[in-house]
Amino acid sequence: MEIVSVPAFTDNYIWLVHDGESGETAVVDPGDAAPVLAEAQRRGWTIGQIWNTHWHPDHTGGNLALKKATGATVSGPAGGRIPGRDAALAEGDEVRLGDHVGRVIEVPGHTLDHIALLFDDDRIAFVGDTLFAMGCGRLFEGTAAQMYSSLGRIAELPPATRLYPAHEYTLANARFAAHADPANRAIAERLGAVEALRQAGTITLPTTVAQERETNPFVRATNEEEFARLRSAKDSFRS
Numbered sequence: 001m002e003i004v005s006v007p008a009f010t011d012n013y014i015w016l017v018h019d020g021e022s023g024e025t026a027v028v029d030p031g032d033a034a035p036v037l038a039e040a041q042r043r044g045w046t047i048g049q050i051w052n053t054h055w056h057p058d059h060t061g062g063n064l065a066l067k068k069a070t071g072a073t074v075s076g077p078a079g080g081r082i083p084g085r086d087a088a089l090a091e092g093d094e095v096r097l098g099d100h101v102g103r104v105i106e107v108p109g110h111t112l113d114h115i116a117l118l119f120d121d122d123r124i125a126f127v128g129d130t131l132f133a134m135g136c137g138r139l140f141e142g143t144a145a146q147m148y149s150s151l152g153r154i155a156e157l158p159p160a161t162r163l164y165p166a167h168e169y170t171l172a173n174a175r176f177a178a179h180a181d182p183a184n185r186a187i188a189e190r191l192g193a194v195e196a197l198r199q200a201g202t203i204t205l206p207t208t209v210a211q212e213r214e215t216n217p218f219v220r221a222t223n224e225e226e227f228a229r230l231r232s233a234k235d236s237f238r239s
């Protein structure tokens, strides 16, 4: 599978996913339709499926326009307010792109109905606003306990798994991580690397499970209480 980032709004990434063998294309969390259609057209790809990780408008705002323009089907979490949804996804369901199979897991915390899509054979996961590089989503609907457990399910994937979050938050997350865990050399090194990338305007994603286990304080938290303390500290942290 070929995966292309389409920047949207100030810091969203919409992921275009293309399978060369079947010629099929899907889009993950299209908050906006126009940049997605432009990128797909530039590449000669036709979008057949829309996959949403959660209902927030910056992830679903382009659903209806894309559906109208391409006839794509919309798959999203069962409980959510997903515009144009054709298929409701819950734990254990699957999405398919050609021969590639994505397994649905429920990862509540950021929203109650948040899902992630795990392409086990490809070692790829679309994680929405649950896990960010060196960080995690805010708790808008769920509890710290739910988010801690959800992050754990992603962090237990094979270390080489590439993770595709939906926002470029890495620099702010890295600064918080360095503040929260100043003795961690892997975090200090990654902060330097991320600063250089962002100075050059370069994307910092995808990340990997291995990198997150080493440098993500929320993944590294050893219990719910520690996670909850970190999450509220990050909410008020100004780098």
Ligand SMILES: [Zn+2]
Pocket: 054, 056, 059, 110, 129
């Ligand atoms: Zn969100």
